[in-house]
Amino acid sequence: xxxxxxxxxxxxxxxxxxxxxxxxxxxxxxxxxxxxxxxxxxxxxxxxxxxxxxxxxxxxxx
Amino acid sequence: xxxxxxxxxxxxxxxxxxxxxxxxxxxxxxxxxxxxxxxxxxxxxxxxxxxxxxxxxxxxxxxxxxxxxxxxxxxxxxxxxxxxxxxxxxxxxxxxxxxxxxxxxxxxxxxxxxxxxxxxxxxxxxxxxxxxxxxxxxxxxxxxxxxxxxxxxxxxxxxxxxxxxxxxxxxxxxxxxxxxxxxxxxxxxxxxxxxxxxxxxxxxxxxxxxxxxxxxxxxxxxxxxxxxxxxxxxxxxxxxxxxxxxxxxxxxxxxxxxxxxxxxxxxxxxxxxxxxxxxxxxxxxxxxxxxxxxxxxxxxxxxxxxxxxxx
Numbered sequence: 063x064x065x066x067x068x069x070x071x072x073x074x075x076x077x078x079x080x081x082x083x084x085x086x087x088x089x090x091x092x093x094x095x096x097x098x099x100x101x102x103x104x105x106x107x108x109x110x111x112x113x114x115x116x117x118x119x120x121x122x123x124x
Numbered sequence: 125x126x127x128x129x130x131x132x133x134x135x136x137x138x139x140x141x142x143x144x145x146x147x148x149x150x151x152x153x154x155x156x157x158x159x160x161x162x163x164x165x166x167x168x169x170x171x172x173x174x175x176x177x178x179x180x181x182x183x184x185x186x187x188x189x190x191x192x193x194x195x196x197x198x199x200x201x202x203x204x205x206x207x208x209x210x211x212x213x214x215x216x217x218x219x220x221x222x223x224x225x226x227x228x229x230x231x232x233x234x235x236x237x238x239x240x241x242x243x244x245x246x247x248x249x250x251x252x253x254x255x256x257x258x259x260x261x262x263x264x265x266x267x268x269x270x271x272x273x274x275x276x277x278x279x280x281x282x283x284x285x286x287x288x289x290x291x292x293x294x295x296x297x298x299x300x301x302x303x304x305x306x307x308x309x310x311x312x313x314x315x316x317x318x319x320x321x322x323x324x325x326x327x328x329x330x331x332x333x334x335x336x337x338x339x340x341x342x343x344x345x346x347x348x349x350x351x352x353x354x355x356x357x358x359x360x361x362x363x364x365x366x367x368x369x370x371x372x373x374x375x376x377x378x379x380x381x382x383x384x385x386x387x388x389x390x391x392x393x394x395x396x397x398x399x400x401x402x403x404x405x406x407x408x409x410x411x412x413x414x415x416x417x418x419x420x421x422x423x424x425x426x427x428x429x430x431x432x433x434x435x
Binding site: 074077078080082092096099100103 | 136137138139142170172173176179238239
């Protein structure tokens with residue numbers, strides 16, 4: 063018997079699977095784009111880790 | 125082997141059937157009116173965020189369409205206009221339509237909240253609830269005023285678009301809401317006049333069925349007359365201007381003329397020319413709404429250039 067690596071259901075549902083795949087890819091791209099826009103639109107932020115924050119240093123050099 | 129044979133016989137849904145479940149034609153109107161609401165607002169949004177917000181407003185509208193098709197599958201199967209929809213045609217199971225509608229509703233509301241703000245998301249959630257529960261499950265089969273109150277669901281998108289941009293609502297989006305709300309009854313009753321037996325066969329209490337065709341013609345005229353000052357009045361608010369006013373006056377004169385023609389006709393005259401006047405009025409009603417919102421878009425573009433009519 064000849065081995066068929068591609069089942070009939072794969073060809074029958076190709077359009078449906080392709081559509082769902084494209085919609086999911088678009089959704090991922092949208093979330094990524096939204097993240098980039100949101101993060102870049104809030105302006106510069108101080109990096110709190112391993113960085114000296116001048117506003118937290120005691121005043122008058124004490 | 126029998127099972128395989130049966131599986132081949134059963135109609136299988138393609139991707140297009142799932143798209144059809146979301147009522148793409150209604151979605152296109154939602155995209156347009158929501159975009160106008162968003163662009164007419166006095167607060168500018170990042171273009172990507174604005175496009176995303178409009179997309180999720182449209183998705184929410186599509187989700188409510190899927191819920192509508194799930195609930196109405198029995199009457200859709202009876203009506204000629206709707207019998208080829210995916211659920212009554214047997215290509216998509218009712219439970220699948222329900223699941224898709226609920227899932228997409230949740231995704232659309234949460235994503236609109238994250239992309240824009242939670243006022244807009246709350247309005248979208250209410251719109252979906254209003255269309256799916258208040259209109260589809262409750263009013264559509266119980267009152268001849270179904271179209272009037274149900275029209276509110278279709279009127280919310282510009283208000284949601286405005287809320288997405290500003291984080292609140294004011295007079296202008298309320299007037300855009302009122303424009304679509306008042307436009308819906310004459311639009312659908314004109315359709316009901318020439319889709320003669322569809323609603324009666326399905327047992328939907330359309331005005332044509334419960335109060336007769338003479339009363340429906342009078343209602344079309346009454347709503348069209350009430351709509352005209354409202355539509356023109358928008359021209360004097362912050363989102364209006366000379367372009368909008370000129371368009372609104374011309375369109376409303378034409379619309380009233382059509383409504384008077386419908387009112388003056390009797391059934392014999394309508395049968396003679398196969399409802400030509402009613403069909404023309406229905407076709408024009410689509411352009412009517414599109415051109416009003418198109419004019420608001422032009423006014424928004426003029427204001428962005430510093431050419432706003434009212435300062």
